[in-house]
Every structure is written in structure tokens, then in C-alpha cells.
Amino acid sequence: MTELMDDQKPIIIARDVHKWFGDFHALKGITMDVQKGEVVVIFGPSGSGKSTFIRTINRLEEHQQGQIIVDGIELSHDVRNIEKIRMDTGMVFQQFNLFPHLSVLDNITLAPIWVRKWKRPEAEEIGMQLLERVGIPEQAQKYPGQLSGGQQQRVAIARALAMQPKIMLFDEPTSALDPEMIKEVLDVMIELAQSGMTMVVVTHEMGFARGVADRMYFFDGGLIVESGSPEEIFNNPQEDRTKLFLSQILKH
Amino acid sequence: MATLLEPEVMRPPEPPGFRTWIRKNLFNNWINSLLTIVLVVFICWGIYSLLRWIFTIADWEPVLEYPILYLVGQYPREFLWRVGLVISIYSILIGMSWRKWSGIMGVLGLTFAGFILVLGLWPASIPILTTANRALILANLGIIGVGYFIGGSKKITPRLLLPAWLLSLVVSLLLLYGTPFLGALDIVTTNLWGGLLVTLLLAIGGITISFPFGVMLALGRRSSLPIIRVICTVFIETIRGVPLISILFLFSLILPLFLPTGIRVDRLIRALVGMTIFSAAYTAENVRGGLAAVPYGQTEAAKALGHSNFQITALIVLPQALRAVIPPIVGQFISLFKDTTLASGVAVLELLSVGRSILNSDPQYIGLQMEVYGFIALVFWILSYMMSHASRNLESSLGVGER
Numbered sequence: 001m002t003e004l005m006d007d008q009k010p011i012i013i014a015r016d017v018h019k020w021f022g023d024f025h026a027l028k029g030i031t032m033d034v035q036k037g038e039v040v041v042i043f044g045p046s047g048s049g050k051s052t053f054i055r056t057i058n059r060l061e062e063h064q065q066g067q068i069i070v071d072g073i074e075l076s077h078d079v080r081n082i083e084k085i086r087m088d089t090g091m092v093f094q095q096f097n098l099f100p101h102l103s104v105l106d107n108i109t110l111a112p113i114w115v116r117k118w119k120r121p122e123a124e125e126i127g128m129q130l131l132e133r134v135g136i137p138e139q140a141q142k143y144p145g146q147l148s149g150g151q152q153q154r155v156a157i158a159r160a161l162a163m164q165p166k167i168m169l170f171d172e173p174t175s176a177l178d179p180e181m182i183k184e185v186l187d188v189m190i191e192l193a194q195s196g197m198t199m200v201v202v203t204h205e206m207g208f209a210r211g212v213a214d215r216m217y218f219f220d221g222g223l224i225v226e227s228g229s230p231e232e233i234f235n236n237p238q239e240d241r242t243k244l245f246l247s248q249i250l251k252h
Numbered sequence: 253m254a255t256l257l258e259p260e261v262m263r264p265p266e267p268p269g270f271r272t273w274i275r276k277n278l279f280n281n282w283i284n285s286l287l288t289i290v291l292v293v294f295i296c297w298g299i300y301s302l303l304r305w306i307f308t309i310a311d312w313e314p315v316l317e318y319p320i321l322y323l324v325g326q327y328p329r330e331f332l333w334r335v336g337l338v339i340s341i342y343s344i345l346i347g348m349s350w351r352k353w354s355g356i357m358g359v360l361g362l363t364f365a366g367f368i369l370v371l372g373l374w375p376a377s378i379p380i381l382t383t384a385n386r387a388l389i390l391a392n393l394g395i396i397g398v399g400y401f402i403g404g405s406k407k408i409t410p411r412l413l414l415p416a417w418l419l420s421l422v423v424s425l426l427l428l429y430g431t432p433f434l435g436a437l438d439i440v441t442t443n444l445w446g447g448l449l450v451t452l453l454l455a456i457g458g459i460t461i462s463f464p465f466g467v468m469l470a471l472g473r474r475s476s477l478p479i480i481r482v483i484c485t486v487f488i489e490t491i492r493g494v495p496l497i498s499i500l501f502l503f504s505l506i507l508p509l510f511l512p513t514g515i516r517v518d519r520l521i522r523a524l525v526g527m528t529i530f531s532a533a534y535t536a537e538n539v540r541g542g543l544a545a546v547p548y549g550q551t552e553a554a555k556a557l558g559h560s561n562f563q564i565t566a567l568i569v570l571p572q573a574l575r576a577v578i579p580p581i582v583g584q585f586i587s588l589f590k591d592t593t594l595a596s597g598v599a600v601l602e603l604l605s606v607g608r609s610i611l612n613s614d615p616q617y618i619g620l621q622m623e624v625y626g627f628i629a630l631v632f633w634i635l636s637y638m639m640s641h642a643s644r645n646l647e648s649s650l651g652v653g654e655r
Binding site: 060091093097098099100101111156160163169 | 552
């Protein structure tokens, strides 16, 4: 019964979310719904609050006002709620944040074994399948420091997927990469989007947005300035700030 | 088609040979030549005098006559077989670990084998070192070999060896102290223990207890609970602000005054507790440095995967932090090992005080301090060097500095 209702409700509901860092008002009332299977791209100038917002979804940042409901669970101070949401929400960081003391395969199997309590052989089998999926099964026994940036980011995606999340959050996943490695990471993300994963992506890769995004949100100054389908945003932006920003990042 | 003339790139010259190097660096002008000659003469003279002192002038009697005193102090001679048994236990353990973890344990194994060799072939005739006893001591070399052989078996895993090492500490303490249970070994009170045995006991006991204690203090100092944080901070800062010798005095002389009458804590234990808490405070600060060096992104990534705070610390932050602080921690343990000599100030008969009491035992030893203290310094140097060498092996085997 509740399952049915959950299917119709948005999987992420954010209502008037505010966040302050000291006196700095980083998020000034963000409202956003993300449906199951949707790919949402958030873009905007640095300091616009886009990373802060995506990090409130799995509570790496705590919001101080408003409401965030992920998969029917409201984010509150209840630690069990937070851990439940984090289990179902994978995150990929700009700096990869792989665990340097563990092999690639151990990076992927650590959380399934310790958080989901899977048996090691099971976790390793799924880990190897995920490494196949991101295209680097031969690196399983290496350490993160021995891989290129693009390979590390693909391992990070596999690590997040190993928990079998319902939502994937990407916080500027290609910003720290050398240009020739960006494509290999985007290809993995495109494949993931096409498989029906719900994704929230903070990125400036407009080709990616045009190709797979269902909706785009332009953030500036802690507010959503404009939102719409990629076609609307690219072909007919309404706000001057959006036009200016797009012209700046699309120029080169 | 005209081929472009490639500019010929000369191969850089070979590094200069030994003779050229010497000519260029040591004899390039008359001042350097003079300095080189003077220094070479000085060094040769120094080595010659040292060797001459060791082999002709020095009187090694206060060292050579008392190997057992230096080793175990006044431990009853009729129970020395227990010490022998402990040595054999470690022979087999070290042999097995040598095979399993070659690098670090190889250093320990070689040192241990050297120690057995020196004791078995001790260059003076001592009543207790009969031919039979010497043979028994040297047999431990064979036991190390047997251990090395067994260690090759797949059944001997690190998972089995680590608890075996911890168990060996308990077993050897029971063997040395005695127990009314099981085989009913006679009790040998610790005031009869001495020498290297006590030095090693204080050092190994201090290190193994202070390490987990120090790690907990370091974590406590970063705790989000104010009470725990304050307690740990006050503890660490208080201990670090006080000299070790005064902590030892506090524990051995003043503490008993506050304990209820009838309760007497062993002198050796009191010294051990003092050393342990002193070392724990320093270990805590080293570990805290390591914890601070782990980027916060590691914690965030682990949180995002749903790990609990305990898992984040135990599986992700602490392993990286400890790897980063192996050098300072080993340095800390080496100084703890040398600081065991301070326990002589509270009437614990460790290696240094055994040397002193031998010097005081006979008027004909007056003036032989050089020989006795030189010997003790050599023992400390060998063991300290072994530790720092082992630490370098440990660092490279754990890949410290790889990234």
C-alpha cells in the first residue's frame, strides 16, 4: 500500500531549504522535486550554493530551515533516519575521496560488507560486476594511488553503486579531471542515466546536460534562478543571469 | 627528400670514478688536502686507540663474570630453566614470524639469534654455563630453524600468529612469576627479577599497554562529547608537563601512602604503570597528529556510504592515521625503552642498576665504569637500532610515502 504511494510521490522533496555558514546565507529557500528515474542537472557560478544544496540531500550539510524528504523519510536529527537515507543515496565527489589504504576492490566492498552486512564473497562478486560495468575490472587489486584520475572517479562511482542506491548524487564529478579523462567518466554516467537511475548532478558539462538531463536548475546567490528542460534552458532562457552565465561557459 | 639533420644529443658523461671523486672533492686545493690528511690521521688514531683499549687495556672482568646477573638479576638460579623455557618459546615464535613477515621479523630474528649465540659462546667460564647448559642455549638456534620451517606451512597464518604473540607475553610472565595453579610453579617475587629481563619487561609492557591507551586518548581528545574531551586533554597535558622521573617517584613512593593499608602494589608494577601513562600521553599526541593529517573528504565519503562513526574511525581514519605516524611512534617507543633506566631511581633493578651494583660489589672494580657502562650502552644501542631498522621495514611494507 505505502509502496504504491511512494512510487507516485517524488523521491526527493525539498521545501524552502535554508542554510547559513555563520553569517553567510548560503541557501535562501530552495524548493525542488525530483521524480524517480529523473536526471537533474544543477549548474551555476561558484559560491551559488549548488554543492551545498546537493550535500544537504544526504545531510553532509545540515539545513537549518525548511524540509527535505528523501524516499519518504524526512531528514531530521534522528541518526537512524540519516543512516537509512545514506544507505540508499550514493555520492560521487569532485576529489574522488577513495580510501587510499584499501585496494580498489576493497574500496567497493567495504560498505556492503560493514553497512549492508553482506558476506565477503557475495560483495566481491558484485564489486567485480560493477568494475566490469565501469570498464576497469583489471584494476581490482591495485591501490587508488596507482590509477589515473578518470579511473579513480570510475571506481568511486562503482563504490557508490555497490550499496545499490536508489539515488545517485554527483558533486562536480569531472571538475578535478584532466580534459582527456572527462569523457570516460561521463560515458559511465550516461550509461547510468539510461539505465533509469535517479540522478542529481552538479556539473558544468553542458553536453552531458543536453544529452541526458530531464530538468536543469540554474543556481545563483543561494537561489534557484531558473529551471526547465534542457531545451528551454539552452534555446530560450528567460532570465538575464542565466543567459550571461550560459554565454560565459558555452563560449569556449 | 632531404632528411633533417638531427642535432646530436650527447649522452651525459658517466659519473666520475672513485679516484676522480676523491681528487675533485678531497684534494682539489692545498687547504682541503691538508684537512683531509689531518682528519684521516685523526680518525685512524681514534680507531686504533679504541681497539687498543678494548683488547689490551680494558679489564672486562665485571662484564664477563656476571652474564646471568646482567640477564635476569637475582632470579633464583635453581629456576633458571624457566627463563630458558621463555627463550625457547620466543625462539619458535620468532622463527615462524621470520618466515611469515620476513622484513621486520628478519631484523628481530637476527638480533635474537645473535643474542643466543653470544650467550651460548660466552667467552668466560662461569659455573652455571656448563657445557650442557651452553648446548641447551645454542639449541635455540635449532628451534628458530624449526620455527622457520613450520612457518612455511599454510596453516600458520598471521591471524594465528598475532594472538600467539600476545599469549606468549602472558605465558612467559606466568612462567617467570610462577603460579599456584596447574603445574604449581613456585612463586618468584619480582624483587628478585633484574637486569635485561626487567628492562625488556618495562619496555615491552609499557609499549603494548601504552599504545592502545594512547590511541584511545587521542580519539577522546577529538571526541564530540565535551566531558571526554576535557578529561583526555587535561590528562595528556598534565602528564606531558611533568618529567618521567617525578611520575615514577609519584607512583612508587607517594601512591602507596594513599592506598589502604594491606594493599601493596608490586614495585615493578608501579614503575610499569608510571612508564605506561607517560608513554601513553606522548603516543596520544603523535596519533592526534596523524588523525589531523587524514583529509576530511575521507570521513565524508564514508558517511555518504552509510558507515557509522565507529566504523569510520576504525576502518578508514585510524588505519591511515597510524600509518602516517609510524616514525614518530617508533621514536617514542625507542625513547621509552631507553627511559626504562630511570626506573633505577625507584629501586627497580633494571640493566643499568645491575651494572652499578656489580661495580659497587667489589673494591677491585673501582675505575672500571667505562667497561661496564660501555657494555650496557652497547646493549641499548643494538636493541634501539633494531627497533628503528624494523620501523623502516614496516614503513616500506605498508607503503608509507607511496603517495
